[in-house]
Amino acid sequence: MGLHRKRLKTAQAVCGFRRAQTVRPRDEHERHLLDHGYVAIPDFLAADEFDAMKREVVRSVEASEARTPLPPEPEVWGFGDSQRHDWGFDRFDGSTLNRFVKPGPLAAGFPRNPRFKRLARIVTGKAMRPGRNWIYLTVNGDEATIHDIQRELHRDTFFNAMKYWFFLDSVREEEGPFVYVPDSHKLTPERLAWEEAKADAAVAARIAGNRGGMTGSFRIADADIADLGLPPPQSYPVAQNTLIVANVFGFHRRGDAEPGTRRLALYGNHRPQPFLPFGS
Numbered sequence: 001m002g003l004h005r006k007r008l009k010t011a012q013a014v015c016g017f018r019r020a021q022t023v024r025p026r027d028e029h030e031r032h033l034l035d036h037g038y039v040a041i042p043d044f045l046a047a048d049e050f051d052a053m054k055r056e057v058v059r060s061v062e063a064s065e066a067r068t069p070l071p072p073e074p075e076v077w078g079f080g081d082s083q084r085h086d087w088g089f090d091r092f093d094g095s096t097l098n099r100f101v102k103p104g105p106l107a108a109g110f111p112r113n114p115r116f117k118r119l120a121r122i123v124t125g126k127a128m129r130p131g132r133n134w135i136y137l138t139v140n141g142d143e144a145t146i147h148d149i150q151r152e153l154h155r156d157t158f159f160n161a162m163k164y165w166f167f168l169d170s171v172r173e174e175e176g177p178f179v180y181v182p183d184s185h186k187l188t189p190e191r192l193a194w195e196e197a198k199a200d201a202a203v204a205a206r207i208a209g210n211r212g213g214m215t216g217s218f219r220i221a222d223a224d225i226a227d228l229g230l231p232p233p234q235s236y237p238v239a240q241n242t243l244i245v246a247n248v249f250g251f252h253r254r255g256d257a258e259p260g261t262r263r264l265a266l267y268g269n270h271r272p273q274p275f276l277p278f279g280s
């Protein structure tokens with residue numbers, strides 16, 4: 001009944017209002033994030049700061065592996081349950097292992113970086129709470145065993161939300177780099193129509209008793225991208241010390257990868273309530 005359309009438009013308007021209260025882009029990276037939905041910033045930290053941070057993170061990950069060796073690939077499809085430990089937790093996306101390790105003091109302080117804080121506001125108009133930050137080790141699974149559904153193009157939310165990856169190691173093309181469709185964070189008339197069709201299909205599927213894998217995160221076929229007037233998806237292999245910030249209302253996925261390859265990042269998810277009108 002048009003509810004999805006209304007909430008999308010309201011969330012966009014509210015977010016614009018919050019941004020106007022809190023931040024205006026002031027350099028090329030901030031402008032790129034606002035205009036294209038993502039940004040990759042190389043050499044984000046000074047070299048000595050980065051080296052100290054990386055040493056600390058590698059120690060944290062090694063300590064987790066000493067206590068809990070990386071588990072083997074599972075045999076069931078879908079998002080696995082989280083396996084909690086004193087150092088953090090493991091979760092499988094299909095055959096891909098996600099290990100989230102509690103950050104030490106340097107890594108925990110990353111979200112207080114003033115340049116980073118501005119980027120979080122550029123996406124959502126709200127400050128990010130520093131507690132929502134993890135060390136994130138991804139061990140790419142084998143598509144031949146179980147499909148990793150994060151490798152399908154999708155959007156996470158119906159409103160502007162932010163995720164970031166601060167890469168402590170380089171990510172090569174075959175190591176599953178982040179993939180994003182530039183400009184896909186914009187609520188165009190074509191996108192509204194697509195969202196509405198997806199929402200109707202999701203309701204119909206729910207009535208039929210079929211909830212699917214990523215509840216609420218709509219997937220998009222590659223062919224539909226061009227129909228929406230968007231450019232093709234691009235992958236972003238990066239050097240170490242690169243920060244990627246993305247508006248996950250835009251379409252993205254985890255890149256294809258050779259099984260067993262790894263990515264190591266600091267990671268956080270900033271998803272403020274979409275209808276709160278006041279920025280912070």
Ligand SMILES: O=C(O)CCC(=O)C(=O)O
Binds near residue numbers: 150
């Ligand atoms: O791991 C990635 O590169 C992207 C995965 C994803 O879709 C997400 O974290 O929302």
Ligand SMILES: [Fe+2]
Binds near residue numbers: 155
């Ligand atoms: Fe996602």
